[in-house]
Amino acid sequence: MIYAKNHDARTYLGIHPNLDLALEHITPEFLDSVGYEKVQLKGDDVYATRFTYETVPEEESFFEAHKKYLDIHIMAEGSEGVEIAPPGDLTEFDRVEANDFYAYRGPAHYRLALAPGNFLVVFPNDAHRIKMELAAPETVSKVVFKVRIFDD
Numbered sequence: 001m002i003y004a005k006n007h008d009a010r011t012y013l014g015i016h017p018n019l020d021l022a023l024e025h026i027t028p029e030f031l032d033s034v035g036y037e038k039v040q041l042k043g044d045d046v047y048a049t050r051f052t053y054e055t056v057p058e059e060e061s062f063f064e065a066h067k068k069y070l071d072i073h074i075m076a077e078g079s080e081g082v083e084i085a086p087p088g089d090l091t092e093f094d095r096v097e098a099n100d101f102y103a104y105r106g107p108a109h110y111r112l113a114l115a116p117g118n119f120l121v122v123f124p125n126d127a128h129r130i131k132m133e134l135a136a137p138e139t140v141s142k143v144v145f146k147v148r149i150f151d152d
Contacts, residue, residue, distance in 0.1 A: 078140030
């Protein structure tokens with residue numbers, strides 16, 4: 001997991017070439033240009049999409065994880081709670097392998113607030129519970145990069 005300020009994104013270059021490509025696009029100009037359709041930077045290996053939704057109480061959320069992709073979450077408007085835990089410490093209740101999606105329930109190891117100006121990178125060993133309201137329900141808008149780092 002990486003949790004940092006948007007302006008520090010380039011500090012994390014060198015971990016993986018696909019991650020480098022995404023980190024180089026964490027700029028106000030690029031983030032403002034991302035809409036609700038997938039913006040491909042390198043086909044299905046690196047792409048970004050904007051999401052807008054209402055945050056929900058913790059009990060209405062669940063953990064998700066991926067085996068091939070990492071996610072970069074960048075809040076544009078609003079704030080949400082995010083929890084992180086290793087998938088091995090959680091109970092899987094759903095999976096869609098074709099979409100690299102695995103759903104879990106269980107206790108969090110870490111909790112943070114994702115707000116504008118910050119980004120969060122969650123790797124395959126970082127199950128993440130997103131969309132959680134902080135003080136009250138709130139409409140949020142964020143850009144999510146999907147970055148392939150493993151082929152199998």
